[in-house]
Structures are given as structure tokens and as C-alpha cells.
Amino acid sequence: MFRVPHAVDLPQGTRFRLFPQLPTREEQGEPETVWVSPPAGTVFAGPADARIYVIQPIGKEKPYGYYEEAGGQVIHYGPPWIGPIVPRAEPDREGHFDHIEFGTPQFLQAHAYGAIRFTLDIWQEYFGRGIGWHFDDSREKLEVVFLPGLDNAYAGYGSIEIGSFFTPAGNWVEFGLSFDVISHETGHLIIYGEVGLPDSDNIPGEHFGFHESSADMVSLISLMHFETALIGVLDASHGNLYSYNRLNRFAEVSDLDQLRLASNPLTLYDFVDGWVKEHDLAQPLTGALFDIWVDVFHEDLLRRGLIPAQLEDLSDQLEGDPSYHNVVQPLFDEAYGKNPEGFAACLADARDYMGRALAQCWSSLQPLQLDYAEVARAFLAADDQLNDGRFHRIITGNMERRGIGLVRAGPRLPSSAKDSHSFSKRAPEPGMQQHYRHLPYRTRIALQQRV
Numbered sequence: 001m002f003r004v005p006h007a008v009d010l011p012q013g014t015r016f017r018l019f020p021q022l023p024t025r026e027e028q029g030e031p032e033t034v035w036v037s038p039p040a041g042t043v044f045a046g047p048a049d050a051r052i053y054v055i056q057p058i059g060k061e062k063p064y065g066y067y068e069e070a071g072g073q074v075i076h077y078g079p080p081w082i083g084p085i086v087p088r089a090e091p092d093r094e095g096h097f098d099h100i101e102f103g104t105p106q107f108l109q110a111h112a113y114g115a116i117r118f119t120l121d122i123w124q125e126y127f128g129r130g131i132g133w134h135f136d137d138s139r140e141k142l143e144v145v146f147l148p149g150l151d152n153a154y155a156g157y158g159s160i161e162i163g164s165f166f167t168p169a170g171n172w173v174e175f176g177l178s179f180d181v182i183s184h185e186t187g188h189l190i191i192y193g194e195v196g197l198p199d200s201d202n203i204p205g206e207h208f209g210f211h212e213s214s215a216d217m218v219s220l221i222s223l224m225h226f227e228t229a230l231i232g233v234l235d236a237s238h239g240n241l242y243s244y245n246r247l248n249r250f251a252e253v254s255d256l257d258q259l260r261l262a263s264n265p266l267t268l269y270d271f272v273d274g275w276v277k278e279h280d281l282a283q284p285l286t287g288a289l290f291d292i293w294v295d296v297f298h299e300d301l302l303r304r305g306l307i308p309a310q311l312e313d314l315s316d317q318l319e320g321d322p323s324y325h326n327v328v329q330p331l332f333d334e335a336y337g338k339n340p341e342g343f344a345a346c347l348a349d350a351r352d353y354m355g356r357a358l359a360q361c362w363s364s365l366q367p368l369q370l371d372y373a374e375v376a377r378a379f380l381a382a383d384d385q386l387n388d389g390r391f392h393r394i395i396t397g398n399m400e401r402r403g404i405g406l407v408r409a410g411p412r413l414p415s416s417a418k419d420s421h422s423f424s425k426r427a428p429e430p431g432m433q434q435h436y437r438h439l440p441y442r443t444r445i446a447l448q449q450r451v
């Protein structure tokens with residue numbers, strides 16, 4: 001396998017082993033060794049560093065969150081956990097954590113820390129600075145905590161709480177081993193820290209979809225920093241990213257469950273009468289961003305002479321046409337075979353363009369007026385700043401094709417389920433929760449595993 005050129009140089013401090021895809025009983029895959037930024041010797045048993053610590057409690061019965069007591073008073077049950085814990089993951093003599101055996105609780109602890117830290121490192125590079133926690137004023141560090149039986153993972157005020165459960169088919173799912181899930185939760189924390197939480201519940205519904213879409217983009221772009229994932233996508237698609245490949249089923253938690261589709265056909269027109277689930281409402285925005293990424297990648301391939309001009313034209317003309325695959329795929333096969341390294345460099349560049357543009361876009365958003373049209377405007381402004389507006393046509397075209405800037409999502413419609421996630425009652429600062437008490441919540445059905 002060749003090396004992927006990195007436009008973004010991540011600091012090489014301490015080594016961890018991470019699974020790009022959640023291992024299943026059928027397909028365990030190989031964990032990939034990654035480096036995270038804290039220098040070897042500064043990550044202590046836990047793992048724990050200056051901003052994050054992992055603990056695996058014994059006897060913790062319920063998730064952190066806001067609970068209503070008998071008298072109607074709402075209390076915040078949150079970190080730190082002060083009860084007994086499972087023995088912590090220990091560094092080796094040089095300070096690294098890549099020696100820990102898979103299958104042990106300590107591997108799980110190290111994996112969860114590594115996934116959060118790796119994600120944070122990547123996005124701090126894109127932001128060009130440190131990213132604060134939204135709870136920095138009252139808590140110094142993020143507590144990463146495990147709760148067996150919680151069929152999900154949640155980012156809350158001062159914590160990421162990670163569950164695990166048996167599927168009805170009898171498979172044990174550890175969300176701590178899912179890079180996608182952990183990275184997605186870290187994405188919510190990045191958005192809480194960078195965009196902020198509105199101090200009113202009178203906000204556009206699209207804000208909820210934005211949160212889910214952004215967490216997905218954080219996770220997807222971070223995933224593409226694994227050499228095996230980036231090259232795996234290219235090997236499977238030969239650069240034809242609209243084809244069915246790992247990029248657009250990145251969130252699967254097993255070979256059978258295909259979850260969020262980054263490449264999806266939904267538009268805002270599908271939601272003008274209203275919406276129920278923020279994960280669904282997220283799809284038009286995620287789809288537009290995915291299409292922008294693919295177009296930027298193709299444009300770059302063309303500019304570097306790696307695909308012929310007629311392939312790009314054909315690809316545009318035949319999009320959505322049943323003959324698309326048969327006509328376009330052989331041309332991609334031939335072009336990719338000539339220069340796979342060049343394709344990898346272009347995909348890494350397009351990935352880093354998206355990361356930097358999104359970081360710039362998110363930095364300028366205000367939580368109170370946040371809707372998709374505003375995101376599109378901020379993304380165009382980011383392209384002006386980073387890129388002299390070179391991709392304006394691509395950005396505007398893809399946003400408009402999804403109805404963004406043309407129509408708005410309707411109201412949130414009642415649902416029979418009870419829990420919410422992207423904007424959960426766990427996230428706000430204690431004392432602010434009265435603003436969120438009336439939000440409906442959606443129970444995440446274990447089989448859906450949409451996190």
C-alpha cells in the first residue's frame with residue numbers, strides 16, 4: 001500500500017490503535033496505528049491528558065442528564081464519577097498506548113480516548129487553533145465514561161457517555177470501538193464549543209438538522225484521515241465517488257446495517273411541510289456538502305490531468321441516469337489504474353478543503369439565526385477567504401439543488417418517540433435547562449443505532 005500524502009500534518013505525540021470501522025464478529029479488520037498530539041509521556045493512565053480523561057465506572061446505573069425530582073425540580077446529574085472504576089489503561093514505558101491487547105476493557109478505554117483525541121487534533125488543524133469545550137467555565141476536562149446497556153453514545157455537559165448492548169441477533173456492540181460514533185459525538189462538542197448554544201428555544205428547526213449534519217461531517221472527514229479508509233474508498237470506487245462505496249455508507253455499524261447516507265437524494269423540499277427526526281432533516285445539508293466534496297475532488301482530478309475533460313462532462317450529464325454506471329465506471333477504472341497515488345492526493349486535498357471551509361463556516365455562525373441558507377452563505381464566504389471564491393459555482397449549484405436558500409423546513413411535527421440527540425437536554429449548562437424542557441425527545445431504537 002502506498003502512503004497518502006497529507007496536506008495536513010498532524011502532530012506525532014503518542015501512539016494509539018484505532019479501528020476505522022467498528023469490528024464485528026464476522027469482520028474484525030485491523031486496527032490502524034495513529035498518532036495523537038500530546039507528547040509521549042504526557043498521557044497518563046486512563047488515558048488522561050490535560051483536557052480529557054476516560055474512566056469505566058463500576059455500579060453506575062443511569063446516564064448523566066437532567067432529571068426531574070418528585071417536587072418538579074430539575075437536577076443535573078453529571079460528572080465527575082466518584083465511585084469505583086475498572087483498572088485504567090496504562091501507557092507503556094515510552095508513554096504509548098498501542099501495546100494494549102484487543103478484547104480487554106483497557107483496549108476499549110484507549111480506543112475511546114484515541115478516537116476523541118484524533119478527531120480533536122484533526123479539527124484543531126482545520127480551525128488553526130485550539131477548540132474549547134462549551135463547559136470550560138465550570139469544568140476543566142471532558143469525562144469519557146462507559147455505561148453498559150445504554151444503546152447509544154451521548155455528548156453532554158462535561159461528558160461523553162458511551163454505551164454497549166446486545167443486538168436481538170445476539171451480537172455485542174461496543175460503541176467505544178466505533179470510531180464513527182465517538183467521532184460524531186466529538187463533532188457535537190466541537191459545534192457546541194464553536195457555534196454555541198442559543199439561550200432561547202425560539203430557533204429555526206434547521207438548527208437541529210445542522211447539528212446532526214455537522215457531527216456527521218466531522219466524523220466522515222476525520223475517518224478519511226485513516227490511510228486504510230481513504231485508500232479503501234478509492235480502491236472500491238476507482239475515484240467514482242458517486243458509486244456505492246464506503247464513503248456513503250460510512251456510518252454502518254455492521255455489514256448489514258446501513259445507516260446515514262452521506263450521498264442521499266433528500267432535499268429541503270421534502271421537509272417544507274415539517275419534519276420529525278433531526279437525523280432526517282440533516283440529510284439535505286449533508287447531501288449537499290457531500291456533493292460539493294465530490295465535485296471539488298473531480299475538479300481537482302481534471303486540473304491535474306488525472307481524468308480527461310469528457311469524463312467530467314459525462315459524469316455531470318449522466319448523473320441520476322440509469323446508464324451512468326456502465327458508461328462512467330470503465331473510464332474511472334482506466335484513469336485510476338494509471339495513477340492511484342495522484343487520486344489519493346486529490347482526495348486528501350478535497351478532504352482538507354472541506355475541513356478548512358467548514359471550520360471557517362462554523363466559526364462565523366450565530367446560534368440564534370442558524371438555518372441552512374445561513375450555512376450556505378457562510379460556506380461561500382469561507383470559500384472566498386480560503387480559495388478566492390474558486391468553488392462558488394459548485395457550492396451554489398449543490399446547495400440550490402437541495403432547495404437550500406430557496407425553501408425552508410416546516411415545523412417540527414409530533415412524534416410518538418420521546419428522545420432527542422443532537423441537541424439533547426444533556427448538553428446545556430446546568431441552570432439553562434429550563435429553556436430545553438419543552439423540547440420533544442426521541443428514544444433511539446437499538447436496532448436503528450442512529451447516533
Ligand SMILES: [Zn+2]
Pocket residue numbers: 184188211212215421422451
Ligand atoms: Zn448526533
